[in-house]
Amino acid sequence: MLEWILAILILIGAFFTLVGSIGLYKLSDFYMRLHGPTKASTLGVGAILIASAIHFSFKTEGVSLHEILVTLFLFITAPVSAHLMAKAAIHIKVKQVERTRQLEK
Amino acid sequence: MSLLSFNLPLAAFLPFAAAPIAAWATRYNRLASAWVAGLTTLLTLAILFPSMHAIFAGETIIQQWSWLPDIGFNIAFRLDGLALLFALLILLIGLLIIFYARYYLSAKDSMGRFYAYMLMFMGSMLGIVLSENLLQLVVFWELTSITSFLLISYWQHRQDARQGARMALAITGAGGLALLGGVLLLGHIVGSYELTQVLASGDLIRGHDLYLPTLLLILLGVFTKSAQFPFHFWLPHAMAAPTPVSAYLHSATMVKAGIFLLARFFPALSGTPEWSWLVGTAGMLTLLIGAYVALFKHDLKGLLAYSTLSHLGLITLLFGFGSQMALVAAIFHIINHATFKGSLFMVAGIIDHESGSRDMRKLNGLFKMMPHTAMLAMIAAAAMAGVPLLNGFLSKEMFFEQAISASDTTLAAWTIPALVTLAAIFSVAYSLRFIHDVFFNGEPIDLPKTPHEPPRFMKIPVDILVVLCLIVGVAPMLLIGPILSVAVAASLQAPAPEFSLAIWHGFNLPLMMSFIALVLGVAVYTVRHRLFAWHDRCLHGIEGKAVFDWLQWKTIRFAKKVTDYFDQTTLQPSVSWVIGGALVLSIITFFQFNSPLFGDRTLMEADVITILMALTLIVASLLTAVLHHQRLTSLISIGVVGLVVALGFVKFSAPDLALTQLSVEVVTIVLLLLALFFLPQHTPQERSYIRLSRDGIISISAAVAVFLLTMAVLSREYSSIANFFIENAKPGGGGTNVVNVILVDFRGFDTLGEIVVLALAGLGVFAMLEGLKLAAPAKDVEGLEWSHDPHPPIMQTLTRLLFPLMLMVAVYIFLRGHNLPGGGFIAGLIASVALISQYLANGIDWTNDRLRTDMHRIMWLGLLIASGTGVVSMLLGYPFLTSAFTYLNWPVVGKFEVASAIAFDLGVFLVVVGATVMILVELGKLSHAAHFINVEDIK
Amino acid sequence: MEWLIASVICVMTGCGVYLTLRARTFPVVLGLTLLAYAVNVFLFSMGRLQIGIPAVIDPAAAAYTDPLPQALVLTAIVIAFGMTAFLIVLALKARSELGNDHVDGLHRSDDELKATKHNSTKTETERSES
Amino acid sequence: MSPFTILPVLLPLIGGILMLMARPAGIDTQRILSLILTTLLVGVSLVSFQLANSDIYQVVLLGNWQAPFGIVIVLDRLSALMLLLTSLLALGALWYAIRTDTDKQGQHFHVLFQLQLFGLNGAFMTGDVFNLFVFFEVLLIASYGLLLHGGGRLRTRAGLHYVVINLVGSTLFLFAVGTLYGILGTLNIADMAVAVRNVSEADQGIVATAAVLLLVVFGIKAAMFPLYLWLPGAYAYTSAPVAALFAIMTKVGLYAIIRVHGTIFSEEAGDLAFVHIEWVLLLGLITLALAALGVLAARALRRQVAYLILASVATLMIAIGINNEAALAASLYYLIHSTMLGAAMFLIADVIMKGRGIYSDSFTKAIPIDRPIVVGSVFMLLGIALTGMPPLSGFFGKVMILNSALNHPWFAAILSVVLIAGLLMIIAVVRSGSLMFYSVQKEEGQKSSPLNKSAFVAVFLLMLVSPLMVMFAKPLTDITSQIAGQLYNGQAYIDAVLSTVPYGDNSK
């Protein structure tokens, strides 16, 4: 049972990690690609971390919760990165796909 | 210890000791130095005097002290007949020269310097002739080169003096080095550098494989010093020296040092065809060339110089004949030549001194103005020409005799006497010229001064020498017999042959040769004007100096070419040499052994993910290289390399390394970005395909070599000392993280060095950046204005939030390091990154306001703590850096470990923080001082 | 696996050497950084490759990897970092003093030209090309 | 083991830290402290020298760990000699730096100086190959800082080249050390020497390759052909006291060859015995030839002096390459000479350069310098010494070296290269000397700056080493022979290192 849960969590995590990178690879402009890593850093890594927490909690004595910290740190740093990259891209006027909706003003 | 047990070294040493006194004495009285020099010479004579009796009794005095026995270099002096003869020549003629020079030198000339040099030279010469140890002899030999350089260049403002001195030193110095080589070989053959043994080993030497090289090297020394062809040309140019120097060095003493060596080594080296041919040929050529050229010299001293060459050739030729009687003649002529040539040089000096010229085309009819001097000159010149009743005649007769007897043994029986006679003809001619051109031959032309007799005392040395010429010429055995006899015996290392120095040997072939020489000599002189014209037309400008200059110029040009080829002050060739050198050396060395390239260790299967990561790493590396023209891109891709390397460390069981690599990676990227701002954003394309292919070949070779090396090791088994660390980390080091225990305990000394490196890097960066002004681009590469938002608020807010968290993690990583992956270094980097993130997000001023700590302080504190823990262990009697740990049990907290290694690690932590922050922040501050310019301006 | 690591070291070395031989300071810094990576991995691999057995004492562990090369590499990483920092700042200083970022500096002053007159016009042109 | 043994390394480390601490107190405090510390170091080195003057090796197990597991510091005759030489040289250089205000021209001179000594002394005393690497890095990075101290265009460029080449060298060092560890499984020099004897035939090639790689590394420091190209620029363009101190830097490379290769690849190493030695000799001969040509080709005094140093180092390489006890003893005699006199020569080049004002050290006719007789005499004596003319130390060193080579199969090559190189150098130095001191002309508006007498004291004292080395040649050669004897008895070193037991309880 435990193994099943772990397996599923791991697969979910790996899947979303992959999806993130597929997005990065596939999407047509920088701003769209920017959305890729957020997948990976949230659910992708998150699911795998949960799997790890469960795994080590059961495998060793005592619970293992420090995996939460990775998520916590990522949740603080990843958006800052994304924010700055976006800002930089806008600043140097990186091209957008034509169909991009522009600001209302 | 009586004086007689050390008077020889004392005699050689005394002039050296007196030299500084002479130099110093001149401060008080201009003539004081002359007095010092003269008295020193007399004293030296007096010191040698007590030993003379024994020498005339046929004894040899040896005084030696062990000095460097390992190499056979002893302080060893020897006085025998030969040495005594030369020592007397050196001292007696020296005394006369000292006397003479006191009148010769003008008020402008520094007496102190002159006499100091003279004394040093005298000491060196005495050293040569008194040496028993050959290495010691070489020392004095080279000293004469150095002191003669000083003497020739005495009038240092004159270019000819400087050049002449340099040339003399170059030639005689080279000869000295050759002599050193020869002496070393001689010592090698004989097994000792002591003359006594060398002289006793003639057969051994002559029979040895190394005989010829030894002989050649020693003869090189002899020929250069004694100005034998083809090394003769330095001597005329050395005439730029003051005349007393010429008289002393270049006629009486130094040039005879080579001859002295021929006499010295006669029993050891002579008696072979090689000896005869080499010595004889050089002597004969010098004899002829010197005699011939002397006639054509218009300069008084030039004439005397070439005449000296000729006579040196004569003596050398006599040694080349190799017979015992030839040796007698040679040594006899040495004495005679010293007397008449010394006096002639002094006469030349007097004429120069009194008339201001040495040009025989201007000097005419001086007899009327200086009859006394003229008389002296005539007698001495007659001796030089070999006129009977003078000493020169006697030795020349002996020479002719030897030339005739030597010709018996050769095929072309008549050549030697013929050539010798030819030389004698010219000798007569130039002697005649010296007298007739100067003292008669009409009236003087345009002389700077009106000549008159010199001061009375200036003539006294000449008087003495000329009188000697006469006495020896008339009653040779009286004065010369005994000393010549012992000198010959000493030179032969055997009883001297029977010889008689009679004036009259009856009508014989030598007498006839003398007669022919006299007659034809006068004839040649009478047709001199036609000869001069012919000479100027055909042979003018052919000179050894030109060859020497050409050779020297070629050598220097070659040197410059070679040096410039290697030392181009360019980096890439230097690096290529290093890498190429390492490759070539290691490849050659590897193939000298019969080792297979690879071993037979079982290798590990590769898994998909590792292959993938390896590919990533490979491509990223290639990308870094290929894209290096776009620097930012290249930097990003090197970031990938660092990340994957860290992942690799994780994969292969090195969590500590992974942590370190990750943190260093981050800091490195920030560092390089900080610097990149001030550098061009693109590297220009290189168009030289030659260079690209050269670099390509080197890089690929290096890569392949490293691949093979890695595989060669990894495919082999090994056993290491690792087990000790694993077994002792916990019980001995108090930690379970073996890597950390190695770092802070087993090999803490490495770590101490490492943090010193880091601290020095920080200080070095600090020092380099001080006052550094750089241009910073006002726009980016695309020409875009920079963003106006230096500190995006969202970044600001969140990095501040992150700050305490990072510090917390740093503490965590620090504290666990001893037992689990982590430690002071990684923690230090995390703390640094935490600080740097503040600098990045909030700016330098803002952060500095809050930090309020000079990183210097952090660094020394860290270094102090780290080394302090080591010192504490010393205070407790343990070796430096011995660690200690214990377990404490506190209420509530429970049991925990306290280890001195933690303190050490704290030092590491502080240094890392201090250095890293200092480096990055100092670099960041650079933009404060930068002036902003447009990109176009940089291009 | 060993082949992989050897290949990785091989390529890093090759690229590192190539970059180190470039004419501008920045690529040289990158090249030396790559070389440092290469040699660190090399030094690390000298303890042979082991998976999953880090040298952290654990009663459950059956074996440990050789910890010594790891400690050495750690020291080497730190030193390489310090050296890189020094070198990049030196590159800046060189740029400031020499007027450009060529490793030899482009503008040679007259006094030096006099002092070391270079025979190689070849290198001069080569330098101005690059 | 005496706790004193560590002091030569510890003192400059603490000195460096103190200098850093004293930064806020100002340069004068730093100067006084630095002089005191360096003088103390001379004292410590003297005591160490006395301590080492026996057949007993002073071994310190750092961290109290038995070799080969911990790092050992070994004080033997050779390392003691190097320590003493370093400290004396340092004192001279420091004095000159202070009296000429060189230390004021940039930041952290005294910190760098002390830590430079730390690096040097560490390298001389360590018994561990990797620790040697660390100390190489310490001394290198300190030398980078010192080399660049004061800045300036040419100095910066020379520094850049020096740094890059040495970084490549450090990389090679690690490749070599790694390979050795990968086969032998140990880092302690003594232990490696033992391990090398048991290396199988299949592994010999790899070990030999590593040995040669290591030789290349040391060769870079020692300025061996073709690795010497960093030297002329670096020595010529750095400040004089630093160049003077650097006279010992090349010797570190040679020391390392003697220590590391000499111990590990000694006679007992079977097929691997002296695997490096022919390279040392061959490359030494080539280096000497090129150095002599460089001396002749130099267009300025400092570069000429740099090549003179190169020549003396090359002579040392040849002596080491001859590979017998007498040659090694001779090389140590020559090493003392080369270090001290080379340093003095750099300093006097600086004196001359400063005296000549705008003419600097280029070989052109210039104004006469202040006190030409004093400076000229010292220059001449130094020239005589460095070109190997009698009666100064260079000649005796050379004679000893040549004498020890008499039975060597390459004797003819050694003799001709050494003698011809000597001749070329004599010609060159006489030319430059007569140009600097004889061929002078007073000029309107050009005044030579007065001689800095108090700084000149350092030059004079360093110069005095040469006649002293001749006067005390016997005791000195006795010492160098003892050192060489000790070095050729590598087994004693190995036994001493490996048999030293930790202090106190063995289990700690």
Added chain:
Amino acid sequence: MILQRLFPHPLLTMILWGIWLLLNNTISPGHIVLGAVLAIFIPWLTSSYWPEKITIRHPWMLVLYVLRVLFEILVANAVVAKLILGPQKNLKPGFLNYELKLTSPVGIGLLANTISLTPGTVSCDLSKDRRFLLIHALHIDDVEAIKAEIHRKFEKPLLEIFVTC
């Protein structure tokens, strides 16, 4: 007063304490003590880096907020995964300017973070006057709907949590 200086940011202290225990994966007494010491010491050390005071009205709401965000992330992930894996031409990416009600820098930071963390939207820029947040969305059907959603789900709770200062 002393208490204030000792605990400049009590919430931070609590968080750090928690983090310490999480890091060490333990609640052993030793670590509780050590963690407390650090959790007090580090905020004290870094207090000067926190210029503005953060006052949180309802700490439990923060917890609720976190849970809500986590849930939103879960949902959005699935949506966006479909978008990414689906054909690209269906995507209608675009920028939108979101007018902020929040004024607290930390609040704005958290909101921007949340927006970026939620798949499908990334906060790209904050206007100089801190009134508008520029957001890029991977797929925009209705701009106002997105804005409203952001306000409802994220900004409103944050407004309640953070007191303006």
Added chain:
Amino acid sequence: MLNLALSISFVMVGLAILLSFIRLIIGPNTPDRILALDTLYINSIALLILLGINLQSALYFEAALLIALMGFMGTLALSKYLLRGDIME
């Protein structure tokens, strides 16, 4: 079961890394490359945790933690470089 899942996951994460890396290679803009590097860092976290589970060892956790905490510094610096050139002012 778990092993199979791990193997599949490794391949998936590996693929993710590969794709990110391809983006880094092809760019086309510097922000794309920065983004790719950032993504690689995050992918690495996943890889590390998976490795930890696979090797049954908690010793690799800190590496993941450090990437989460410090990996963004590179991104930050690079982005700021594009924005301002001067990243620390």
